[in-house]
Amino acid sequence: xxxxxxxxxxxxxxxxxxxxxxxxxxxxxxxxIGVLAGLFGLGAGWANVPALNLVMGVPLRLSAGSSGxxxxxxxxxxxxxxxxxxxxxxxIAAPSVIGMMLGAFIGARLLTIIKASxxxxxxxxxxxxxxxxxxxxxxxxxx
Amino acid sequence: MAVKGVAATNxxxxxxxxxxxxxxxxxxxxxxxxxxxxxVLVCGFIVYVTGLVPARVPLAQMPELWTxxxxxxxxxxxxxxxxxxxxxxxxxxxxxxVGIAILSGISGLCFVVxxxxxxxxxxxxxxxxxxxxxAVLTLAASGVLTVGH
Numbered sequence: 001x002x003x004x005x006x007x008x009x010x011x012x013x014x015x016x017x018x019x020x021x022x023x024x025x026x027x028x029x030x031x032x033i034g035v036l037a038g039l040f041g042l043g044a045g046w047a048n049v050p051a052l053n054l055v056m057g058v059p060l061r062l063s064a065g066s067s068g069x070x071x072x073x074x075x076x077x078x079x080x081x082x083x084x085x086x087x088x089x090x091x092i093a094a095p096s097v098i099g100m101m102l103g104a105f106i107g108a109r110l111l112t113i114i115k116a117s118x119x120x121x122x123x124x125x126x127x128x129x130x131x132x133x134x135x136x137x138x139x140x141x142x143x
Numbered sequence: 144m145a146v147k148g149v150a151a152t153n154x155x156x157x158x159x160x161x162x163x164x165x166x167x168x169x170x171x172x173x174x175x176x177x178x179x180x181x182x183v184l185v186c187g188f189i190v191y192v193t194g195l196v197p198a199r200v201p202l203a204q205m206p207e208l209w210t211x212x213x214x215x216x217x218x219x220x221x222x223x224x225x226x227x228x229x230x231x232x233x234x235x236x237x238x239x240x241v242g243i244a245i246l247s248g249i250s251g252l253c254f255v256v257x258x259x260x261x262x263x264x265x266x267x268x269x270x271x272x273x274x275x276x277x278a279v280l281t282l283a284a285s286g287v288l289t290v291g292h
Contacts (some may be wrong), residue, residue, distance in 0.1 A: 085224060086222040087213040089209055098181070
């Protein structure tokens with residue numbers, strides 16, 4: 001599909017050309033991520049960024065932004081299903097959406113000024129924390 | 144998607160845009176819809192929690208209800224399924240759903256505005272992907288799909 005382009009790295013003040021690799025493998029991986037997300041009710045952001053960055057060769061900043069874009073579409077579908085089932089409680093959902101959207105504004109702006117190496121470390125820490133929390137919950141240590 | 148930089152100017156000084164025309168179109172619609180939806184959501188929530196529009200289920204009763212499964216909650220509160228919530232906009236707790244519905248519908252609209260661009264360019268692969276995205280979002284919004292509890 002010849003997915004490629006150029007983006008401007010504001011931290012290093014230079015243009016970076018990028019090219020997506022292994023698109024068919026990426027498609028298979030995203031099917032797997034979707035199945036896991038559906039089976040266990042997990043958000044897929046934890047898996048999107050590594051799949052895009054490590055497997056498909058998308059720069060980390062673009063991976064983070066693309067992951068947010070993917071989630072916005074997937075979650076839009078899910079929200080309609082929940083609204084139609086009457087399963088959205090406004091008293092919980094409204095402040096959560098407002099808070100997360102404001103947080104996303106800040107995060108998207110920080111993404112352009114933080115070094116890619118720092119973002120990579122943050123992603124690793126977040127994945128480790130999420131994994132340890134899931135393990136602790138599975139073992140009944142953290143309920 | 145071959146994304147090419149497009150030369151542009153900003154107040155007389157040269158500036159380079161790194162997004163494609165479809166990315167910019169998508170972003171403009173998303174940005175406008177998101178601001179509108181967020182505004183509606185904030186207003187609806189304020190109206191709900193301040194009691195300007197009375198809620199059918201009192202706020203004080205919510206902690207007892209939110210531990211219930213979705214079917215139990217619907218039975219306990221008499222909330223309709225599907226698009227029936229649109230008929231209950233006179234209730235405070237339903238108003239924030241309007242903002243959430245707008246925010247959930249924006250992605251579909253973004254893909255719709257891309258279709259003429261893909262058609263003009265005869266970019267069938269991305270055109271089909273956009274149509275499929277619209278179909279999935281429409282199917283989800285239709286109420287045909289269901290979830291467990």
